[in-house]
Amino acid sequence: MARIIVVTSGKGGVGKTTTSAAIAMGLAKKGHKTAVIDFDVGLRNLDLIMGCERRVVYDFVNVINGEATLNQALIRDKNCNQLYILPASQTRDKDALTQEGVGKILDELKKEFKYIVCDSPAGIEKGAHLAMYFADDAFIVTNPEVSSVRDSDRMLGILSSKSRRAEQNQEPIKEYLLLSRYSPDRVKLGEMLSVDDVQEILSLHLLGVIPESKSVLNASNSGTPVILDEKSDAGQAYADIVARYLGEDRPHRFIDEKKGLFGKLFGGR
């Protein structure tokens, strides 16, 4: 049975698109046929992060309007043949999306794909609403600072009351916390909320912590999802997250300060 995953946050700039690209790639690499959809109509980014912007012919809105078929619009990833991207339209706005249209496309995708990852736009308006409406699982991407945590909380409220599962009184959406741009050093200095602080406020199952990392920006600029950079800490963090989501038991990493040999010898920096 196909599962629809929404990657959402409320707040902008926390790493939703980076996360969508990474986990979609991670799931596909594990052999699951996966589609990733960019719901950020008008601010198309996912195709850049996935490195397929020069291959976009048709987009999400074209399919909704019946101007192209789903197969014409889906772009196969160049790194992994199990992964397909449905790009957003850059020339339209979010009003071009309709609940009926989105529902129809997702139903069609469910027949072919194991996982459908919906990259939500920021905010709680129409685009974000439609991205989460049909979801089975939600990845809440949160930065360790108060406004991001507050916005995530708001989004959790919307997930539990305004989604299709909530409206039809079905089993609620499964919610997972992804804490991104985490820097243990700054937590220690009191400049950032700790994992425990965030979990106390959100009381949510922690799927993984993604450390603040230069590799994320490098990956975005080069158009390769960071999970493919297996040497980087962020890439490993996303690989852990995908494995945990699929049921593997992996201990949490990147929560405590990195201590090299010198760190151990001299008691930190």
Next chain:
Amino acid sequence: MSTDSQQNIHHLPVLEFKSSTFSVPVLVLASNDIITIEQQLQEKIRLAPEFFQNSPLVFDLQELNSLDLDINVTDLINMIRKLGLLPIGIRGGVARQNQQALELGIPVHSVHSTKDSTANQSGTGVASTAATAGSQKQQVPKPEADPESQVVAASTMLLTQPVRSGQRIYASGDLIILAQVSAGAEILAEGNIHVYGSLRGRALAGVQGNTEARIFCSDLQAELISIAGNYKISEDLNGAVLNQPVQIYLQNHTLVIKDI
């Protein structure tokens, strides 16, 4: 009632019959003197005006009829309505009294214990059907609870999931929350509020003016607390009560916060 249930209306069948039990005050009469009844009833109402205002009421004539005291049901109903109560049923009346009540739109409720009076026997058929109709009518003004909530008693709402930022919960009676209430959330109850998690949002008890309402919480971090319109904001809370299990009640129009 939260706004979420209003949206459900568009997706579900528009009506459904359910059976519910309500606790309704029953007025048992021992005299057929309407003037005396009115005076004594007025006294009672004066003691708790908020409780009795627009309160549903069933009046019971069983005792009167066993004493062979007749009463004019039309006058009785008019008197009860004049005092601001809403009669929703007659119980233990004889056929003629039941007929009078039905003419004024008051359903007849059966008394299980009385089968001795012949008048009652003849009215049983009417009584039982009218009683079912009456119980359906009572449901109409009761707000349908939030999908994630369960009705514990007639007027208590129980929530087991966190109340998130931006959500608003309204309970027409008591409100019991077994999870946290996030900052930016708002919980309102006409009765008491219990929060068995961290209370970080706004909590307003006794919103219809019940000054006896209280707020109980196991971890006070609220943005605002209010009982019957008397409120304190987070800044007014001193360190001794913050992050503590407390109860909050009204004493001489002042909010008192005490640890429990």
